[in-house]
Amino acid sequence: MDATEYELKFFHRDGFHRRVCAVCGSAFWSLGEFDRCQEAPCTPYAFIGHPGFTRPRTPHEMRETYLGFFEARGHTRVRRYPTVARWRNDVFFTQASIYDFQPWVTSGAIPPPANPLTISQPCPRFIDLEEVGRSGRHFTIFEMMAHHAFNRPDHEVYFKERCVELCHELLSGELGADPRSLTYKEEVWEGGGNLGPSLSVGLKGLELATLVFMEYIRDGDTLRPMPLTVVDTGYGLERFVWMSQGTKTAYEAVFGHAFDELRATFAPAEAAILIDHARALNFLLVDGVVPSNSKEGYFARILVRRMLRLLAKVPEAPTLIAVMDRAARDLDSDFPELGEHRDDLHRVLEAEMERYD
Template sequence: MEVPPDEFRLPFFEENGFVRRRCPLCGNHYWTQNPDQETCGDAPCVAYTFIDKPPTRVRLTVSEMREKFLSFFERHGHGRVRPYPVVARWRDDLMVTIASIVDFQPYVIEGVIPPPSNPLVVSQPCMRFEDIDLVGPTFGRHLTIFEMGGHHAFNYEGQPEVYWKDQTVRYHHELLCDDLGVPSEMVTYKEGLWSGGGNAGYDLEGCVAGLEVSTLVFMMYRVVGDHLEPMPCRVVDTGYGIERWSWLSQGSPSAFHAIYGPILEGLLREAEITIEDAVLAEAAKHSCISRAEELLEARGRLADLLGLGRDELLRALRPLEAVYTALDHTKGLVFLLSEGVVPSNVKEGYLARLLIRRAYRVLRRAGLEERLLDLVEAQIGYWGDDFPQLKEMRDEVLEMVEVELSKYRETLRRGGSLVRRLLRRRPAIDVETLIELYDSHGLTPEDVDEAASPLGVSVEAPEDFYA
């Protein structure tokens, strides 16, 4: 759905000399003050340019950036709201909270109940699993768990307008440029259409130095089947990626360095993972891909750029990416289990089991699989001051992880023998067998592939295997 040409012809843009252009690479329209700007400013149309060169005046941790965001909007008349759970039990169409606006769908948006404040601000832990294979290789652009800073205004029909598009952009630019010191001409606003949770609207994506840091959605429609219907309530639905803002401010080699700091450094030392600074910086600058299938090709281009062989580069990066992935997954796991989720093969329980097993497998690549329980405990300690329920549920979380790990180790032991027996009788593992191994024995396609690999057999599951 094409964004109308005048949808974002805002007073703020006109007052400050922004012009609308079309990116020759992705085809999206964007707004810029920079007369020399040739692209939309978002990766992969450009490489990251903030690595080792943060454009902000200050370097902020995730906790500091969260407070910077919340207090900024409090000063501008927004009521601070406590974050909702990551398990979206108030929704029958979602298992987890995928965005801050989910907190208020559908009842607040539909006018059934009033918002806790109008306007309001919240930093909401969210979870998304559709890009789980990209967690790690994209150096933090993709995460399964992240904080979405949302400032929301609900403009109900027949009531005075709270604020809408122009003021939303002004707030964003003030925080980014006036408060944090990012030069205004470095910021681009890319046009698009966002849809989620049953609603949709045109949006602007705020980008700096190749990194999309915010999405400013102006929710005007209900999604009904395959078409959009106007809503009686126009909603300002913003998503500031708190971890990305912290990453931008630190200019670190990955978002994981900005998010996990001392935990990451400790794991890298223990696994004796060292990579030359120049290689790590270049890998970070060119780490943006949108599909897992693009990874080998992207790593090949990076290897050529660095004058290395592709396999040599992969051997250097894979243990590091494994540690990145394990950090993300164990944090997500801690949040799920602290809210009473029990690992299983259904609904939220499946997501918890998935995270435990993936974390165990990737840690094994780095020789750290026996540290999984310690890593879970470290996550509780690291985030427990900001999210007290993690410390309150510490013993229960650790007990569930320990039990699930014991089950998984036994599954792998038995499953490996089963796969080897199957391959003595047949040359390959087909999809029907994969389904049977998963349903009857709890073996994921990744587990089967790991057991089959020493026998020279590669196992691939269809993309919709878990659907």
């Protein structure tokens, strides 16, 4: 990608300098005098015990802060989409907020539900299943907070300049990160035949967000401009919460009391697996997934069985349904659908437990 793609007026006006990371070799923009990007492994975690934001926030508080920030700046808040991406035939799950709008909105076939918009989209990702609990930072479902803008040739909402400006204001203004401690690393994003420049945002060793600017269609070796350019951002809610609390692992910060309660009976890694899987499974089942041996049902079955195996190890363990309900209790004020279908959900779980037995 041409270096001029990242030459933003915003960076020059606000006194950012372009530097090259001594470890990964990527170029990045920062106000601070760093010789490396502020993302692991180039920079080790520096926020444990020393949070990078002014005050601690729960997932609910962080989500509201984020969505409210963008609402106050002209964005419409859009409800989450299902975690099962039934409008697409190439994937099972909604693995990023932009999946909500692919392919019909991003291709220009239908208008977006609002423009610009802000959303917090639960995204199942099972690729790191084995790392959950162990690594201290992996989840089977995470919330991708995002602000999206869809620009037509005759109607530009905003693109790189305003996007980076908003991100920087959120982090250094609203959340109180030291503006000198942020790095914006130059990357190239490519997917589904489209590509464009992107910036990954690092703070104290943690990659907090990615700002993607979809603007080209790959045509062999040449790049053609897309008729519709798209601001595709992703801000990890769990990482933001963790950064704000600076706890030893992300699980303490994200799951709070529910994690502590399970810790009374289980080792930390097991408690994390149980509450993580319960959160993911609640979304999957409410969105209509039935545990089975195929397609998305298979992932639900894996989650149920991993939980049942852990619960069976301890005689005084709570029931699967009790763990599921505990996870839902922390979410149903923000996602009322999780509270509304408890009876149906219990029936699905009981049937699956019978099959497992």
